[in-house]
Amino acid sequence: MSLTTADWLALFTHFMSLSLLAIGGAITTAPDMHRYLVDERHWLSDGQFTSSIALAQAAPGPNVLFIALLGWNVGMNAGGGMGGGVTAWAFALLGVILAMVGIMLPSTTLTFAAARWGHQNRELRAVRAFKQGMAPIVIALLISTGWILASSHGSQLQHGPLWLLTGVTALLVWRTRLHLLWLLAAGGLLGWMGWV
Amino acid sequence: MTNPDSPTPGVPPHPADQVHAQPASLRDLFWSFTWLALQGFGGVLAVVQRELVEKKRWLTPAEFVEDWAVAQILPGPNVVNLSLMIGDRYFGLRGALVALAGMLAFPMLIVLVLAAVFAGISDSPGIQGALRGMGAVAAGLIAATGFKLIASLKINIMGAAVCWSLAAITFIAIALLRVPLAWVLLSVGGLACAWAYRQLGQVHVLGTKK
Numbered sequence: 568m569s570l571t572t573a574d575w576l577a578l579f580t581h582f583m584s585l586s587l588l589a590i591g592g593a594i595t596t597a598p599d600m601h602r603y604l605v606d607e608r609h610w611l612s613d614g615q616f617t618s619s620i621a622l623a624q625a626a627p628g629p630n631v632l633f634i635a636l637l638g639w640n641v642g643m644n645a646g647g648g649m650g651g652g653v654t655a656w657a658f659a660l661l662g663v664i665l666a667m668v669g670i671m672l673p674s675t676t677l678t679f680a681a682a683r684w685g686h687q688n689r690e691l692r693a694v695r696a697f698k699q700g701m702a703p704i705v706i707a708l709l710i711s712t713g714w715i716l717a718s719s720h721g722s723q724l725q726h727g728p729l730w731l732l733t734g735v736t737a738l739l740v741w742r743t744r745l746h747l748l749w750l751l752a753a754g755g756l757l758g759w760m761g762w763v
Numbered sequence: 764m765t766n767p768d769s770p771t772p773g774v775p776p777h778p779a780d781q782v783h784a785q786p787a788s789l790r791d792l793f794w795s796f797t798w799l800a801l802q803g804f805g806g807v808l809a810v811v812q813r814e815l816v817e818k819k820r821w822l823t824p825a826e827f828v829e830d831w832a833v834a835q836i837l838p839g840p841n842v843v844n845l846s847l848m849i850g851d852r853y854f855g856l857r858g859a860l861v862a863l864a865g866m867l868a869f870p871m872l873i874v875l876v877l878a879a880v881f882a883g884i885s886d887s888p889g890i891q892g893a894l895r896g897m898g899a900v901a902a903g904l905i906a907a908t909g910f911k912l913i914a915s916l917k918i919n920i921m922g923a924a925v926c927w928s929l930a931a932i933t934f935i936a937i938a939l940l941r942v943p944l945a946w947v948l949l950s951v952g953g954l955a956c957a958w959a960y961r962q963l964g965q966v967h968v969l970g971t972k973k
Contacts, residue, residue, distance in 0.1 A: 570771060573866070574960055574973065577822075579902065580889065586838060586839065587838045588838060588894050589838045589839055589840070590836065590837070590838050590944060590945055590948070591835065591841075591944040591945075592820070592839075592840055592841050593839070593840050595944070602893070605956065610966055611827075618928055619878075621771075621894070622873065622874065622877060622878060623810075623874055624805055624806075624816075624875055624898070625804065625805065625894045625897065625898070626790055626804070626870065626873055626874045627800060627801045627803050627804050627805055627870055627873060628800045628801065628803060628866070628867070628869075628870020628871070628873065628874065629800065629803070629840050629842050629866060629867070630806065630840070631839075631840035631843060632867070632870055632871055632874045635871050635874065635875065636874060636875070636878055639878060640878075642771060649879075661874070661875065663871075667867075667871075670839075671839070671843070673838075673839065674838040674839025675839060675842070675843065675844070675863065677832070677837060677838065677839075677846055678833075678837045678838075678839055678844040678847055679847055679851060679856075679859055680850070681829075681833070681837055682833055682837075682844075682847070682848040682851065682853060682910040683833075685833060685875070685899070686848075692960060692963050692964065693960065694946045695815065695920075696948070696957075696959040696960035697832070697956050697959075698828075698832055698833075699919055699921060699956070699959040699960035699962075699963070700917070700952065700955035700956035700958060700960070701765075701832035701836065701952055701955065702825075702828045702829065702832060702916060702919055702926070702955065703916055703919070703921070703925075703926040703927070703929040703930040703933070703955065704929055704930065704933045704947075704948070704951055704952055704955055705831050705835055706828065706909050706912045706915075706916070706930055707909070707929070707930035707933035707934045708828070708835065708909075708933060708937060708944075709905055709906070709908050709909030710807075710906050710909035710910065710930075710934060710938070711817040711908075711922075711933065711934050711937040711938035712806075712860075712905050713902045713904075713906025713907075713909065714902075714903040714906065714934075714938040715937075715938055716805075716898065716901060716902035717899065717903075717906075718938075723814070723939075727838075729895065729896075729899045730899075732896065732899040732900060732903070733899045733900070733902045733903040734903065736900045736902075736903025736904060736907070736945055737903040737904075737907040737910065738903075738907070740813075740903065740904055740908070741906035741907040741910045744817075746812055747802060747809060747813060747904060748802055750803075750900050750903075750904070751804050751897050751900050751901070751969075752917045753896075754896035754897045754898075754899055754900030754901075755893040755894075755896050755897045755900075756893070756896070757896045757897075758891075758892035758893045758894065758895045758896025758897065759889050759892050759893040759896070761888070761890070761892050761964045763782070763895065763896050763899060
């Protein structure tokens with residue numbers, strides 16, 4: 568499978584168009600990306616798509632990096648896979664750049680302009696009302712995110728130890744100043760041993 | 764968070780002005796964000812709160828919540844938006860770009876290297892188990908970040924009862940009923956902003972009567 572210049576441009580513009588829809592994080596556009604890249608264009612396999620998301624979530628750094636991995640895999644496939652040598656690596660790199668610039672450029676430009684406006688006008692009643700009004704909602708969204716991530720393990724009954732680990736972590740982080748990396752290492756170790 | 768330092772004299776008591784420290788240079792900004800991002804397994808936000816609010820004190824808890832509200836409601840990756848905003852505040856456009864680069868450069872390198880070498884071993888039960896365990900910890904980290912920030916609501920203009928109600932409705936809608944985020948932001952968020960707008964007006968009227 569090889570990609571024409573038009574295909575690369577289509578990839579870039581598709582990511583650009585999704586950028587401004589990504590309210591709540593780039594991950595919210597994952598269903599549409601799957602539809603486009605896997606079902607419609609066949610640029611990626613289902614397995615490549617799923618493992619890109621899993622790997623980006625497990626690796627350090629913002630989860631938006633799954634987009635870089637999608638671009639990487641599209642380019643790698645276009646260049647003939649890992650056996651494709653330098654060509655494949657070059658295409659993979661092109662894929663990373665197009666995908667990341669596409670998904671980031673519109674949203675970061677908007678954020679930059681909007682945040683700057685908001686900061687310069689921070690004494691405006693409307694701006695203050697927005698920040699004060701959104702505060703409890705934003706805090707509840709954080710707790711909800713924790714809940715949703717924990718729920719992705721499965722039900723509390725079937726996966727008691729995992730829920731317990733999440734609960735104990737939350738308590739330790741909330742109440743102590745234990746370094747977060749120790750907690751992550753402990754979680755990884757417990758999982759490795761098969762205890763959770 | 765309690766704060767032993769007294770605020771700088773002459774600075775008005777607006778939350779946005781209670782910053783106690785700031786990045787020393789663009790280099791400091793870059794490496795601070797790189798270090799944040801590299802600690803963020805399963806999400807960076809918990810680390811941002813711990814490092815920038817509790818340790819470095821570039822932001823007060825209240826300011827963090829305010830910035831996070833903006834970062835969350837705008838499209839794009841939330842932590843990336845947040846790093847952009849913080850970088851811009853201290854060093855303008857250059858700062859925004861440097862913070863962004865710090866957040867993305869090394870983590871991207873790592874994730875691509877992992878993708879190249881990980882392909883063969885990702886199916887082993889040990890790795891799967893470790894990822895599962897770290898995922899459970901990451902869920903706890905993010906929830907704890909929310910719990911810690913509850914304290915910052917004490918100075919909220921809407922008052923405790925309204926804040927708790929809004930938070931409870933949001934949690935039920937998002938976590939339990941799985942209502943799409945955009946709807947919740949528009950409905951509950953819209954109501955909250957309107958109520959805060961009204962309350963701010965009343966404070967203003969009281970203030971002028973004095």
